[in-house]
Amino acid sequence: MKLASILLPIGALLVAMVSIQAGASFAKALFPAVGAEGTTALRLGFGALMLTLVLRPWRARISRANWRILALYGVVLGLMNLCYYMSLTRIPLGIAAAIEFTGPLAVAVCTSRRRIDLIWVALAACGLLLLLPLDTSSDALDPIGVLYALLAGAGWGTYVIIGKRAGNALGSATPALGMIIGALVVLPFGVAQAGIALLSPALLPTALLVAALSSAIPFALEMVALRRLPPQTYGTLTSMEPAIGALAGLVILHEALPVMQWLAIGLIISASIGTTLAIRPEPVVPLPD
Template sequence: MNVRPSDLRSIALPVALLLIAMASVQTGASLAKSLFPVVGAQGATALRLIFASVLMLLILRPWRATFTANSLRSVLLYGVALGGMNFLFYMSIRTTPLGIAVALEFTGPLAVALMHSRRLADFVWIALAVTGLALLIPSGQAHGLDLTGALYALGAGVCWAGYILAGQKAGADHGVQTAALGVLIAAILIAPIGVAHAGSAMLDPVLIPVALGVAVLSTALPYSLEMIALTRMPVRTFGTLMSMEPAVGALSGLIFLHESLSLTQWLAISAIIVASAGATLTTRPEPAALVPCD
């Protein structure tokens, strides 16, 4: 069977966009760590969300949409989950290698995918994910992994699960405009924490280019690319490819932050990736959730 060049291009383009989006998110996380010595993870999260909310409000203009009281409640839950996910993830990568933090955080969407597990294959993916976690945390402690940082990453995973569930409901009426309001709510929630921790250091003009770069790389650019990719590929394919993100995070940490992992940690991350991809491929199709912004 011959595959036409136009068909190959139609497949290659969304895949390339998604890979660029994942690389952008993890590069943004690496860049955000350069802010930690000045404003801490708390201030870096606040700056990212503030700049991202301004960008997304200007681009998506959510005030043009009409929200009911019920939809606003869903958007509020979505924004709180988004803020908690971003905050806990940045708190994690203070002391946890980026690839490990992403892998631990990925247990959240994996749990959502397996929430209604009934078939044998589903329990295979659960067992594989648990094996990955069992390998990751004990081996990580042997290699200096901070348990508190690992718990922050797992907490981010819980928020990510809440983000998916709330995002499906909140985004049903207004799509990406919901995302702009969600990021604004997250910024309002996290900004006081950042200010309380970093104080006037957050107003340093020198930080503005870096904070803007983090907002673009971690939110505006990947979100836009992922939305384009979603319209050009099946949701199941999208979810399977997204399962590669822990590996992309590990490579980003190695390249930009010089964070090396042991063989056991790579195997553990691989187990979580396979579990996530397998769960995506074998679960029944669901409506697409809004794309997370780590």
């Protein structure tokens, strides 16, 4: 019984991470029709609808002060997802996931006061350096794609800080309300890029699939994991997400990575695991949607 109680939340979290990265992989199928901007708008729009039906955020009572933090939370959520999808138009999924992960890693390091964190900073810096487009070989990454991924990482780091405050103030309604605002933020970008193509019935199945895989399914599974796993275990497991992203890109999108880029991802994952194991336990904020 005890073993089952441990395996259930671990399995739920692993499936949630696979779902998120699979959703990002399938999102690329929408890029030719509506671009990254239109895909972000569809994903957040349908994701907001799904979470609204489940969480019923209209029951939340929001003060004027809480509206401000909620608005900031939603804006960061929208722009973070937009930058991430923009990065996927130029660089492989696994690379984008690894670069983006430096955002929450930086937050974890900055909130810790242990000298050993210098080691994890050095590991992450080496990994990031290997990913930066500093040469002109065929394996060099697109610099604009890397910049978008770095902006997404900065957004994720900000999301961790603001999301904790928003969650404490608004409770379970926070993800749905934040995603509604995020969808409204990116909608003008989507309309400018794709126009009336956003309403194409042919895109609906894929858009719903992406929204479900990236938002509804992982949110439900993460709630199972968050209630049952210690924060350090949760953080250590989520550190594997860049590797899962690389595997999803390989299996679904056939994005094969050279050895040096796999090494870079490994260094960033190692830094994330080391940081998680070194910090003191704190309440954990769910992964971004």
